[in-house]
Amino acid sequence: MDESLRTIGQINNKIAKGDVVVLTAEEFVKLAESSGLERASREVDVVTTGTFGAMCSSGAFLNFGHADPPIKMTKAWLNDVPVYKGLAAVDGYIGATAFSETKGIDYGGGHVIEDLVSGRELILRGEGYGTDCYPRKHVETVITIHDLNQAVLVNPRNAYQRYFAATNSSERTLYTYLGTLLPNYGNIGYSGSGELSPLYKDRDLETLGIGSRIFLGGGIGYIMGEGTQHYPAKYLSTIMVAGDLKKMNPRFLRGATFYKYGSTLYVGVGIPIPIVNMNVARNAATPDREIYTEIIDYSVPSVNRPILRRVSYEELKSGKVGLGDRTVKAASMSSLRMAVEVAETLKKWILEGVFKLSRPVAPLNKDVVQKTMPLRRPEPKVAELMRKNPLTANPKDSIRDVSERMVRGNVDHVPVVDEQNRLVGIVTTWDIAKAVAINARTLEEIMTRKVIVAKPQETVDIVAKRMEQHDITGLPVVDEENRVLGLITSADLSRLLKTQGGGVVVEGPA
Template sequence: MVKKTIHEINSKIRDGSVNVVTAEEMVHIVGELGAEGAAKEVDVVTTGTFGAMCSSGVWLNFGHSEPPIKMQKVFLNDVEAYTGVAAVDAFIGATQISETLGMDYGGAHVIEDLISGKSVHLHSMSHGTDCYPRKVLDTTLSLDDMNQAIMMNPRNAYQKYNAATNSTRSTIHTYMGSLLPSFGNVTYSGAGVLSPLSNDPDYMTIGTGTRIFLGGAQGYIVGEGTQHSSGGGFGTLMVQGDLKKMSTDYIRAANFTGYGTSLYVGMGVPIPILNEQIAQATAVSDAGVTTKILDYGIPSRDRPAIRDVTYEELRSGFVDINGKEVPTSSLSSFKKSRIIANELKDWIAKGEFFVSMPVERLPKHISAKPMKQTEGIAIVSDIMAVNVVTINKDASVYDAAKIIQDTSFNHLPVLNDDRTLAGIITAWDIAKAVSLNKFDLVEDIMTRKVITANVDEQVAVVARRLDLNEVSAMPVINKDGHVIGMITSDDISKLYARRS
């Protein structure tokens, strides 16, 4: 039975005799020598991951101005940072977007700009006090001008990530990238064989105080990350490091179409091989890391699982969904993850990085809870109008105009002879037809591609659909395509007004 200590391994690092391999290499070593032989042979296994980690940000201390100011609001390159802790401290989050540029620029870009040596514009406002009399401040600062710039990421390096696909008939844009209609693609994240927590799933060496590679510099694990759900294999890490020592090789801003900004974070965790159990854990392969493909077309926190899948399948480029070969693509960079694992390996081999045991292990059997909601979730049937006036597609434009005038409805669902939905006509459509002296059939001027809702959908989801399609109303249909109601933006506004 093999037993080593951190002190013994660090002594080997110090004298240059340490044997360090990457997690990718360890798979073959354990396969050849077995867990006991590998534990005797290898001292440290390095891991690496490089992917979008939205739950990231930086604490900044700007120093005091003259006269001093107690910052109540602060903007860096027009991106708001949180200042409710002290006079001149602020936390800028990676996903906060610009007041003027929107999703094209955000907190992640400010962070990358600072690391790259650029200066950023700081604008701050305050109500003013006797000890902090200044009310407005504008200045330009670089990273070197700040006292501290401490990256503090609440949730990074998921043990594994669910993969994503889309069953609907429209492309949707998510934090898992753009998902094509009708299971057109599958996206995934994570480094599989190199993933830090997949190589120590029982957290034997990873926990509070563990020294890590973070953004090209040495950092530390603070403890469990937010939404740490180790019971289901979805552990997370809270990490910190000195932004002033980091590199844009390993910290990069990103824009996700239709979603917003995120920050790509490079991280590597060394795993000291203290015994055979740890050696065996670090021999996990892509075939041994399993996750689920979820249907992101369902706008719910409880998305349906399509199937289980291994990272070996995901990295092959295609997976099978209901007999269909669906292409896969990674949101993480395995190439960069491998570079990180190898760079950390070099640091250790050169005596520039020493391993450490955690002062406290991460909790092993906890699950993240959903939000407690004290108000009911409104669904379409709660607010839709049920007395809907419709018109047949063979009716004349004149008939439609008269119905709208007599009923004060601005939208008329147009029906086929079998009473299914054929289209929709609005007061604007009729006014335009009249101006062109067109009084033919309704079906000649109706909109055929109708945005609809289902009776049991959540109002928040339908409101989003109205905004995306820039319409003010939609018919509510049943499974047979019959119109059973109508929901409008006014209905939704009244609901929210009552709740506020």
């Protein structure tokens, strides 16, 4: 245990007297570099941190009060966004990623929360089945946050210690929670505030814990415990937080929509770190260049996406990151300018004596790991469904010959291969029609050379999604050496649905 520099009680006394010394984490990093850590840790009592990012695991518990006659709402909507109603009659939870049944993801739970905090009017709609004590079955009214008995922001997972950076090796633009990722490593999306990051600045979780008072959404919040997916061993700690929404500020709670991904809520979170010993001081003084994350290829449809390289927040924040032999633009999805504002605001509160530090009731769990979902039901794989030994052809084959074989074999897709059976192209019945139109003679004149393929171990629904994305009906199945093993077509997929009784098909309303 490091020797104590000061206690939280001593810091609070200094806050009360008005002579506490507070710096933001950025200022503390600079001071430690210019004056040395020893001196910085002696002079500074508290370091304030901040982050302002899209935090999907956010939402608010609301109590609407009882109507007369009363209703037990089993379903409810605020501005057409569904509110979770598996609770008592007029209690509900509005989640940040729920979205409007009329406007789609352009307006979601995050926007509802921003509108509530801004004092705007919202349309509440509710339905119930009617009971002796709750006779009403429908309600529709206009409310503001002032009409609610309670509005409590309760976020199961906020303020990731650090987060991955994303890029895209594929030839298709991807729309993700780290923003739009352009094809062929066109850009990098990242999140997190690096040397301002609340949880990274106390990365050994020494001073914060259950009950710590924090800045949350422009108001006061508390750490309830570890956040979901908390994984301290990998410096991916998270916190679960709560605070009175009625006292928060819409500047620090912003509804948002990630294009073709979904709606969410930007949350401002700031944590004061009492500099109680040298280890805490050292961690709080960690600069961006010593905070690392990994750049991950998001084009791989797996939770085990390949790591391309390690990168520091200093390099990410510079906006230009080296990837292979090129320089790629990096942009943050969280706002650094707002993160600074959070840390500055918290600093001001402490200096003005309106915010005091609290001693945690219990530390956060440090042993927990993040697990993945077990898949214990059989899922159909490409290898089981593909046609083995499909009809193939060579680039020099004549159109006439191949079209005859296609008719005989009753197939629409012919993978084109070289002497070693390696895929070099694909020809479909449409290409044959094109060949007739332009009077082509051999396959290589008309074949598609950029072929979308499937791998034998991939699951069928991933391949179905790929067909949909590229608007195609058949994919050659290849091994690691690009040798053709089989062919999978939309006809094979519909065959599967028939034998499964349509299990994967989402039926529209009757």
